Amino acid sequence: MYKTRDNLIFGFHGCDETLCDKLVSGQITALNYSENSYDWLGKGMYFWENDSERALEWAENLKKCSQNKNQKIIKPAVLGAVICLGNCLDFLEQENLKKLKNHYNQVKDDFAKNGIELPQNTGGKDLYRRELDCLLINSLVAKQREECPEEAYDSVRGVFFEGSELYPTSGFREKDHIQISIINPNCIKAFFKLRKEDKKYKLV
Template structure:
C-alpha cells in the first residue's frame, strides 16, 4: 500500500510558539488529536509539504484565542505502513470499513454519524468529519483486535488524505484555494527529525 509511494515526506504542524519550543527542544511530544470530528482519525496532524498552510491554521487559532503566538514545527516523516487515501486499494479498504461500521451501528441501534459544516457556515465545507473519523476508528479497531497469524494486517502508522477545500482559484477551474494533503501520524516513531522551517 504505502510502499507504492516515496516513504519519506516533510510535514508541518501548526501550533502555539511555546508548544513548538517544547517540541523542538524535546521536552514534549507532539500532541495527538483525538476529537470525534478529526478528518483522518486520531493522530498528530501535519500539512504535507506546506508550511504556509500550517502557519495560516496556527494564526487562525490565535485569532480564536486558542494560541498566544503562531508557530510551525517541521518534521521528517517516514510514512511506514500508511493508509494512503490517494491510493485506490486503500480507498476500497475505507469503503469496506464504512460498510462494516454501518452494520455494527445498525445492530447496536445507533445512528450513523454525519459530516457537518461548522455552526454559522451552512454552505461551507463539511469540516466537522464525524462520519469519516468514526470509520477510521472502526478500521483501526478491527486491525488492532485481529489475532496474530500469517494473514494479519499490520496496524497503520500513518494516514494520508488529499482534501479539496475553499473557493475555486479562478472562475471555471478545478482547483481550490485551500486544497491540501494532510497526514495523521499514529506512531511517533515515524517522526525521524524535527526542525523550524524557514520563515513563512
C-alpha cells in the same frame, strides 16, 4: 511489496511558538494526539504535507478563534517534522478507498442491527466536522491492529478540497492540501524550526 513508505517527507504543524521551541529543544518529545470526534483523519498527530504556509495560516486563524483551551495560540509558529509514513492508510490509493467503503457498509449494518444512528459529516460545503469519517477511520485502524497487529497502521494520509474555487469552473480550491495523521510516534524522525532561505544561493 510497494505499500510501506520508507522514504522521508516533510510535515508542518501550526502551533504556538512555545510548543514549537519545546519540541525542537527536546524538552518534550511528542505532540499530543488530536482525539476530537470530528477529526478529518481520525486520532493522531496532524501535519500539512510539504506546506509550511498553510500550517502558519492555520495557526494564525486559530489565534483569532481558538477551538478549545488546549489549542490556545499566543504567537503563531510552524513546527517542521521529518517523517517516515511507514505502513500508511493512504486515501490517495484505490485499494484503501475501497477498503474504507467496504468498512462503511459493515459499520452501517452493525449500527442498524443495534438501532444506532451513524454520525454524519457536517459543516457546510467543506464538511469541517467529519464525525462519520473519523469514526470509520478510527475503527478501521483499530480493526487492523486487532486482526493483524504486525501490519498495524503507522499513519493516515488524505487529500482535501477546501475553500472557494480558484476561478470559475476550476477544479482547484483555495485551501486544497494533503494532510497526514501520525499514529506511531516513531514515524517522526526529527523536529525542526523553519529557517529563511538564503537568496544568494540556488538549489539545482
